Amino acid sequence: MSEILKCIINDEEIEACVDPEMRLVDFIRERMHLTGTKIGCKKGECGACTIIMDGNAVNSCLLPVMRAEGTVIQTIEGVEKDGRLHVIQEEFINKGAIQCGFCTPGMIMSSKALLDKNPSPTTDEVKEALGGNICRCTGYKKIEEAVMSAAKRLREEA
């Protein structure tokens, strides 16, 4: 059994024939070859698979692929524009918020979903927005610093 999925991924219109039992994360990684979105648990518990769907950070591992029908999706590969890193990406690098890098794409997507909606978050709001993204390397401190610093830069550049 298969169905036709239509959606927008990283500004491109996608039309694909899919097995509806497939999870969205598998479609993204194995069919779209966008392996930046990671799988840490496949149970919605770690946030490594976070993407932005219609403006919200979601765990793509929990979603059946057809839930993407008609949506606008951004994955980590779509954050860099015209060869220029997004400010959040730059701050993750500059502030030492990256270690092994496996949680990083999910962390950046959760951060971006937050800052897209709330350009002036408090530290508590950042902590809350990242509460579903597990990082075992950094202890989170430098990730929070990176997000706060990115927010400040984005406000200044706006």
Next chain:
Amino acid sequence: MEKYVGKDIPRNDGYDKATGRGLFTHDIFLPHMLYAKVLRSPYAHARVVSIDTSEAEKMKGVRAVCTFENTTSKLFNTSATMVTTNPGAEPVRDQTVFTGEPKYIGDEIAAVAADTEKIAEEAVKKIKVEYEELPYVLDPLEAIKEDAPDVQPELSHKKNICGEVIEINFGDVNKGFEDAEVVVDAFVKLPRVKQAQMETHAAVASYKSDGTLEVYSTTQTPHPTKMIIAYTFDLPESKVHVKNPPYVGGGFGVRIGISGKAEMIATALTMRAKRPVKFVYTRAEDFLYSDTRHGGYLKGRLGAKKDGTFVALDTTAWLNTGAYATFGVELLGVCGACGTAGTYHVPNLHYSGYPVYTNQETAGAFRGFGTPQGTFIVETLVDAMAKKLDMDPIELRKMNTMRETDDNWFPFSLGSIGVNECLDKAAAEIGWKEKRGKCKEGKIRRGVGIACGTHVSNAAPFCVDYNAVTLRIEQDGSMVVQSGIPEIGPGSTTALLQVTADEMGIDFDKITMQFGDTKAGPFDIGSHATRTLYTVSQVIDKAAKKLKADIFDYTAELMKMDREGMYMEGGEIISGDKKVALKDLAYEAHLRGKQFIESDSMVPPNSLPWYAQAAEVEVDMETGMVKVLKVAAAHDVGKAVNPRLAEGQIEGGVIQGVGYACREEMTYVDGKGFYNSGFHNYMLPTADDVPEVVSILVESKDPKGIYGIKGIGEVGVCPTAPAIVSAVEDATGIRFHEIPMTPGRVLKSIKEKEKENA
């Protein structure tokens, strides 16, 4: 003057990782690739009476079924110790790829490779196995009793002891206690905790028609992993190629050697199917069927003079290594050597370490490697001694910590010791003087505590530890560093190039490193034991000196420059008032058939990284909730090559220590196995509940490290739990001898204390 060492250079893999372009083993998809799933034992100990794979083999899309019957039964050890045990000692080899006598719930019986994961999963269910259940034992203190069931009878020298009982003797401990005027005792129980690195174990193995085997792997040690695979499958090491893709999603010790058994199972299947096979552990498999930190019991007695001078210390550890040894023997060694015997100058020491087999999931290496366990018992004793002597715990520590001139049992010179500076700085940051020992009343009570200790900067001389690099100047004067060392997260490849750039006088951005690959460089023991930056910088330094000498000799002759006083800076070779760009020289050399290449290898010295952490906690006396408010972590790193990266190591380690102290615990359910199958039932610290962490870098400039460097990777986690336990005692008057301090345990103790006082 260092241009790069000491600077916060952004890590050189940041772009790859921030854009999602960097590849991990999970991201490898090869043409014609199959997917593996494993059949595991539902029993803690059993014998397979019969196994029938015919229904599985008949399924469409199933390409190979491997079992203990058709796969090599050669004994190996998943840990790198299999190939790094010192000459004269015999490594423990006690595992097979699959087994007909499973020894823990989850032991591998068979595996299937199929066109899709789903087919493989279905096929595994169709394998029919008949088991005969056998007696089992789960607790290390039960397992060493004479009437306990045997876990590995052929391989145990004493009852259920893997390898040997580790003994450390220094001075005369009995005489020491005779001289002691004050004695304290303690007994502690520590949990198993899980590394929970974000990328689960994985391997993609591809056995090729020319007889070579290529393995993409999550290992922290490509070369030792290559050796273990080659040995087990009877392949020449030259035909086994192990590589990280190039990134590894964390490790914290869990894959020093084989990643769970991912590489072994993928290799067995690819050799049968003759197609690439990918095996990725589910999160549940990673939690339940691969090494944890060793849990168990430690007992200790500390004797001192009335003025606080320590005179005798006797400790014993019984740690649960599970059904297979992995690192059991070596870890009990480090627990004694660094954890119990390393921190203080005690003239009379004794330690016994029992690595105990049980019918549980294996325990192996996890950041700290025995030091957190040893530190826990010793710091418990030291706090008890301070209480008994009515001394300030920091003053008692400072008068007894190791000094450079002290006699000690370490088989190498101590080097620089910054521990008292760490104690002072951590205490000042937490507000020790104002907060410690103040009257505590009411529902919410605050307290502060402290703990200190040391570790190692590599495994030498306790285990085989050496590495090699090749340095090469390209024809345009840029440089390539080739090493088998992996990058598992700390930023080693960045810090190492900072050292290389300064050593050579070449700009950082002109140097590239090949790493994490057995073909990238000659033998390297891998990323573990807090060794990567410390040891690889040493061998780079050694090779760089030779490389520069070669370049200078050549320059002097070709360019008619004075060899005396020649040096390189900013990519220019300078002598007197003459200079030539390395870029030009390298090309001129190329035109004359010459490239500058040097290789070298060495056994590193060892240095002691010291640390002290002070914690402040808040305890809710009604709910039993312990909230860690702040940890001040002072670490003697010798020299911080990249302070921001060094802080990152400390902060990550501290938060793992906070979890260890307060809530992380693998819970075993008899008949079912460990309960903690995922992040929903193994509570890791998250962004919204971590305490404030202040890292303090103490630079004591070690005489043996290049630029004074010591190790940093593991030590962040080592003293955190005892510091928090000490703070909880300060807040509540209750000393916890068991962690984690979950609300249930805390509340129970509060009620017991209320009864005592009533």
